[in-house]
Amino acid sequence: xxxxxxxxxxxxxxxxxxxxxxxxxxxxxxxxxxxxxxxxxxxxxxxxxxxxxxxxxxxxxxxxxxxxxxxxxxxxxxxxxxxxxxxxxxxxxxxxxxxxxxxxxxxxxxxxxxxxxxxxxxxxxxxxxxxxxxxxxxxxxxxxxxxxxxxxxxxxxxxxxxxxxxxxxxxxxxxxxxxxxxxxxxxxxxxxxxxxxxxxxxxxxxxxxxxxxxxxxxxxxxxxxxxxxxxxxxxxxxxxxxxxxxxxxxxxxxxxxxxxxxxxxxxxxxxxxxxxxxxxxxxxxxxxxxxxxxxxxxxxxxxxxxxxxxxxxxxxxxxxxxxxxxxxxxxxxxxxxxxxxxxxxxxxxxxx
Numbered sequence: 001x002x003x004x005x006x007x008x009x010x011x012x013x014x015x016x017x018x019x020x021x022x023x024x025x026x027x028x029x030x031x032x033x034x035x036x037x038x039x040x041x042x043x044x045x046x047x048x049x050x051x052x053x054x055x056x057x058x059x060x061x062x063x064x065x066x067x068x069x070x071x072x073x074x075x076x077x078x079x080x081x082x083x084x085x086x087x088x089x090x091x092x093x094x095x096x097x098x099x100x101x102x103x104x105x106x107x108x109x110x111x112x113x114x115x116x117x118x119x120x121x122x123x124x125x126x127x128x129x130x131x132x133x134x135x136x137x138x139x140x141x142x143x144x145x146x147x148x149x150x151x152x153x154x155x156x157x158x159x160x161x162x163x164x165x166x167x168x169x170x171x172x173x174x175x176x177x178x179x180x181x182x183x184x185x186x187x188x189x190x191x192x193x194x195x196x197x198x199x200x201x202x203x204x205x206x207x208x209x210x211x212x213x214x215x216x217x218x219x220x221x222x223x224x225x226x227x228x229x230x231x232x233x234x235x236x237x238x239x240x241x242x243x244x245x246x247x248x249x250x251x252x253x254x255x256x257x258x259x260x261x262x263x264x265x266x267x268x269x270x271x272x273x274x275x276x277x278x279x280x281x282x283x284x285x286x287x288x289x290x291x292x293x294x295x296x297x298x299x300x301x302x303x304x305x306x307x308x309x310x311x312x313x314x315x316x317x318x319x320x321x322x323x324x325x326x327x328x329x330x331x332x333x334x335x336x337x338x339x340x341x342x343x344x345x346x347x348x349x350x351x352x
Contacts, residue, residue: 001192002110005250007010008025011013017069017108017110018032020101020102020103020105020110021038021067022108023103024067024102024103025056025065025153028065029058029059030058030059030065031055032056037056037057038054039056039242040052040053040054040055041053041054041055041154043068045098049071049072049108050070050073050296051068051069051071052068052069052319053067053068053069053070053113054066054067054068054069057079064346066183067102067111067112067113068099068110068112068113068114069108069110069111069318070108070109070110071107072107072108072264073286073318074315074316078160078163078225078311078315079226079311080226080227082247083228084230085103086109086194089144089180089225090102091145091146092222092225094102094142094349096112097140097143097222098221098222098223098225099111099112099113099221099253100112100287114213114221114223115138115214116213116215116219117212117215118208118209118212118215119193119211119213120208120210120246120249121208121244121246121249121250121260123208123213123242124135125260125262126206127269130199130266130269130273132218132220133206133211133240134270134271134274134277135219135220135274135277136211136220136222137203137206137222137236137237138274138277139277140200140201140202140203140222141198141200141233143238144201144292145201145230147230149199149230149271150230151199151230151231152230152231153229153231153232153300153304154185154189157185157228157304157307158182158303158306159207160287160311161178161182161307163307163311164176164307164310164311165178167314167315168314173321175325176327176330177330181200181261181307184303184333185339187251188299188300188303191296191341192232192293192299192300193232196221196233196289197232197233198232198233198234199230199231199233200231200233200236201223201228201230202227202228202229202230202231202232202233202235202236203225203227204227204228204229204236204239205226205228206222206233206236206239207243207245207246207248208248209224209248210222210223211223214230215318216296217245232297234293234296235289235294235295235300235301237270237274237290238255238269238295238296238298239262239301239304240268240298241270241294241298241306242261242298242301243259244260244261244262245257245260253320254320254321254324254325254328255324255328256325256328256329264291267291268287268291270288271287271291271294272287274290275287275290294342296340296341298332298340299333299336299340302329302330302333302336303330303333304328305325305326305329306326306329306330306333307326308326309325309326309327309329310322310325310326313326
């Protein structure tokens with residue numbers, strides 16, 4: 001039985017969406033007479049947008065067409081420029097990466113439905129899957145994308161800090177130490193970058209829900225490029241390591257479990273695979289250096305997503321405890337700061 005699209009997609013324009021889907025169906029030799037004939041399945045786990053799988057039967061009824069509809073979350077343009085994200089999406093498609101863009105409407109878009117499985121939290125801890133992710137990350141970082149190869153990280157966080165200060169109550173501003181974060185960002189920008197650091201095109205949000213695998217070919221596809229930009233590759237590696245502590249499909253999706261954070265040997269293995277994926281054999285010193293750099297960049301990552309969570313608590317209506325998520329990220333920053341910025345420590349320091 002079909003589900004009424006306008007009931008499932010409250011913020012989308014039914015007429016705009018209908019025209020796009022009718023046009024797509026026509027291109028494929030199908031007919032969509034009305035939206036009630038569509039089957040709509042909400043996809044869980046998204047924390048910025050609402051995502052839906054839309055199905056309809058082919059003209060002869062033997063096959064089912066599938067597309068993915070993404071409805072942009074309210075207020076999320078605070079975090080990124082939507083036009084830049086669409087350009088990235090289209091450029092990635094030209095590179096043979098990710099799904100194709102099939103159509104746009106006022107507050108969302110229609111994408112190709114990828115016939116692959118979205119990873120789970122447990123997949124990130126599977127050695128074979130992790131090795132595939134490491135190689136795909138290296139490929140992603142080596143993409144040549146439009147625009148200057150400038151690090152966006154620090155300007156983006158300062159911009160978000162300004163937004164957080166303008167939105168937050170005095171109570172929240174005090175609890176989350178917003179008045180001292182500018183000083184923390186200045187410190188990190190001074191301490192973390194090194195002369196040897198490599199700049200690449202980074203995804204910046206490589207959680208398991210943004211990684212898909214074709215289980216027949218073992219091909220990995222990285223999706224959702226809202227936050228993608230040039231940044232230090234060590235930062236993107238740090239972000240991925242930090243995402244191993246989250247399970248966004250649990251009963252408490254906002255709770256982070258740092259017992260799942262990869263140990264030193266796991267991080268070394270991942271980075272060795274990452275560096276060797278193009279056929280080069282990295283030296284142990286190269287592996288150790290990138291492990292060290294990535295671990296220090298987790299500090300920037302905690303502030304990045306801490307600010308994101310705090311702002312989202314004020315602007316996003318998705319059922320997720322953004323403020324508690326932010327609280328945990330900031331707690332981890334203050335917990336780890338002294339250890340990771342103390343250069344007298346072993347550079348291969350392992351989180352406790």
